[in-house]
Amino acid sequence: MHIKHFRTPDIVIGADTIVTLGKHILEKPVDKQDAYKMLSRLSGKEHSVFTGVAIVHCSSKETHLETEVTDFYEETKVKFAELSEELLWEYIHSGEPMDKAGGYGIQALGGMLVEYVHGDFLNVVGFPLNHFCKKLAELYYPPPKHTIHHVKHDSIPSVETFENLSDGESDSSYPRHHKSANTLENKGISLPEAIYTSVNSCNIKPVYPAAVENLGGMMEYPATFPSKIIELMDGFKASKALFVASKLKVFDLLKDKCVLKAADVANKIEASVCGTERLLDACASLGLLEKTHQGYSNTESANMYLVSDTEYSLHGYIIHCNDRLWHHFTHLETAVKEGTMQGHRGFGKTTEDLFQDSCYHSGEAKQCFMTAMYSISKLTAKDVARAFDLSQFKSACDLGGCTGTLAHELAHKYPNLSITVFDLPDVIANVSCFQPPGEHTTPVKFTAGDFFKDNLPEADLYILSLILHDCSDEKIHILLSKISAICKPGSALLVAEIVLDEEKTHPHRAVLQSLSMTEGNQRSGSEYKQLLEKYGFTNVQIKITGNILDVILGFKRTSAH
Numbered sequence: 001m002h003i004k005h006f007r008t009p010d011i012v013i014g015a016d017t018i019v020t021l022g023k024h025i026l027e028k029p030v031d032k033q034d035a036y037k038m039l040s041r042l043s044g045k046e047h048s049v050f051t052g053v054a055i056v057h058c059s060s061k062e063t064h065l066e067t068e069v070t071d072f073y074e075e076t077k078v079k080f081a082e083l084s085e086e087l088l089w090e091y092i093h094s095g096e097p098m099d100k101a102g103g104y105g106i107q108a109l110g111g112m113l114v115e116y117v118h119g120d121f122l123n124v125v126g127f128p129l130n131h132f133c134k135k136l137a138e139l140y141y142p143p144p145k146h147t148i149h150h151v152k153h154d155s156i157p158s159v160e161t162f163e164n165l166s167d168g169e170s171d172s173s174y175p176r177h178h179k180s181a182n183t184l185e186n187k188g189i190s191l192p193e194a195i196y197t198s199v200n201s202c203n204i205k206p207v208y209p210a211a212v213e214n215l216g217g218m219m220e221y222p223a224t225f226p227s228k229i230i231e232l233m234d235g236f237k238a239s240k241a242l243f244v245a246s247k248l249k250v251f252d253l254l255k256d257k258c259v260l261k262a263a264d265v266a267n268k269i270e271a272s273v274c275g276t277e278r279l280l281d282a283c284a285s286l287g288l289l290e291k292t293h294q295g296y297s298n299t300e301s302a303n304m305y306l307v308s309d310t311e312y313s314l315h316g317y318i319i320h321c322n323d324r325l326w327h328h329f330t331h332l333e334t335a336v337k338e339g340t341m342q343g344h345r346g347f348g349k350t351t352e353d354l355f356q357d358s359c360y361h362s363g364e365a366k367q368c369f370m371t372a373m374y375s376i377s378k379l380t381a382k383d384v385a386r387a388f389d390l391s392q393f394k395s396a397c398d399l400g401g402c403t404g405t406l407a408h409e410l411a412h413k414y415p416n417l418s419i420t421v422f423d424l425p426d427v428i429a430n431v432s433c434f435q436p437p438g439e440h441t442t443p444v445k446f447t448a449g450d451f452f453k454d455n456l457p458e459a460d461l462y463i464l465s466l467i468l469h470d471c472s473d474e475k476i477h478i479l480l481s482k483i484s485a486i487c488k489p490g491s492a493l494l495v496a497e498i499v500l501d502e503e504k505t506h507p508h509r510a511v512l513q514s515l516s517m518t519e520g521n522q523r524s525g526s527e528y529k530q531l532l533e534k535y536g537f538t539n540v541q542i543k544i545t546g547n548i549l550d551v552i553l554g555f556k557r558t559s560a561h
């Protein structure tokens with residue numbers, strides 16, 4: 001075997017690098033466990049990316065090298081965590097799995113296989129800690145282009161490097177201001193943020209942003225460590241910690257930059273000190289709270305989304321998840337075996353009709369459901385309203401429009417649109433506390449009725465947001481037949497739902513949601529298109545918004561079609 005080109009990483013980040021980095025840039029010790037956490041945060045990917053040897057580029061012809069040197073790595077038990085910034089970049093753009101091979105291998109036996117090294121040889125023959133520090137500094141304070149030289153070292157293949165950046169241990173040739181008033185610490189930037197921002201400044205985004213949020217429980221993993229599975233196994237604990245902290249209004253207590261000790265929080269939420277402390281620590285480890293020696297405080301995202309009275313609060317939905325959805329999932333095994341929804345087991349009652357059920361029967365539960373819908377709608381309404389140009393419509397009817405949040409957004413965007421929210425009487429009777437302040441002459445009209453049984457209000461745009469996925473085929477037939485019958489040619493139906501990919505495995509949210517075994521179904525784009533066409537809608541367009549809900553718009557066929 002002969003390897004012609006071996007592309008080395010241009011930037012290498014490892015736990016030891018971060019420890020050194022802490023010393024050089026922050027002038028503050030970083031322990032190795034924290035360094036591993038940062039690495040996982042940086043990639044947001046499987047930890048194995050970091051626990052192999054250097055990540056290098058291998059073309060498909062060269063991938064056998066990977067096995068060779070990985071074996072070598074296994075043999076020598078070299079443990080280093082490294083990341084190629086460039087490969088992360090390539091990976092993101094190609095959608096292909098990142099090639100991983102043994103940079104460390106190349107310095108020994110593996111080197112005999114390599115004729116030409118493309119990239120910085122230093123990155124494979126040794127761990128370039130100082131070089132990396134300079135690289136990071138450079139990302140922060142990029143040198144002018146002309147300082148990049150092509151250098152020929154004796155016995156080292158031609159490499160592209162920054163010759164003016166000395167690798168001497170004592171030489172801090174990255175800009176001096178890093179060490180004075182401009183240190184990251186003085187700027188209030190933490191080390192993980194610094195690395196994160198450095199990489200982001202090169203337009204590198206974490207591969208799995210969701211994993212970035214989850215910093216809990218990292219350790220030095222062997223390359224085969226089933227980190228994803230461990231993360232999934234622990235996921236329910238993290239959810240429950242969030243639910244309980246929300247339920248106990250911990251985030252409300254800590255709003256407005258309030259910093260409290262565990263005992264004070266315990267006192268205010270009337271809970272045990274030891275239990276509260278564990279809950280607060282769990283929230284801190286999940287990145288929901290910050291913990292300092294002064295006490296606990298909300299993170300920015302907790303202030304924005306977890307405090308119960310903020311504009312984009314998810315509190316209502318979280319409580320719904322805890323009080324309601326949790327029970328559905330507790331009985332998942334039975335649900336799967338029987339193929340039916342199991343929510344009633346947690347409540348001691350049976351239910352035929354999800355909607356009637358989901359609106360609950362007690363006033364408090366109804367309010368809770370509406371608050372949950374309001375939370376989600378606040379977050380999605382703007383993107384749903386913006387997905388298509390709806391300026392051609394004069395009137396709209398949001399069927400099952402609940403609190404009217406989407407309707408208000410549409411009224412705001414299209415001042416000439418007259419819009420009616422149509423929902424069950426129990427819901428309409430409770431909408432007043434969800435109306436925007438100061439909207440006495442509200443352009444949104446609320447009408448009570450049952451969309452399966454009653455006549456629908458006339459409109460030239462009908463909206464079904466988060467309705468179809470919960471309905472059985474029979475119910476969908478009743479509803480879409482009615483809408484289709486009342487729509488004049490040129491009128492339209494706008495559906496807001498999560499649109500699955502064609503394999504129906506993404507996004508996870510929708511796929512997991514369907515496990516609650518309601519009588520409805522989550523659908524892919526082509527299935528929604530077919531469904532709308534079946535009921536006489538044509539020119540069906542789908543907009544994937546990037547928000548929780550996607551949007552589908554279809555126009556009623558003219559009779560000539």
Ligand SMILES: C[S@@+](CC[C@H](N)C(=O)[O-])C[C@H]1O[C@@H](n2cnc3c(N)ncnc32)[C@H](O)[C@@H]1O
Nearest residue numbers: 355373377400401402423424450451452465466
């Ligand atoms: C899952 S919620 C969706 C709420 C809102 N469209 C949204 O996107 O946030 C379903 C809504 O449909 C309403 N609904 C259920 N069955 C209905 C019926 N038969 N007639 C009218 N509205 C109904 C419920 O009251 C509830 O407000």
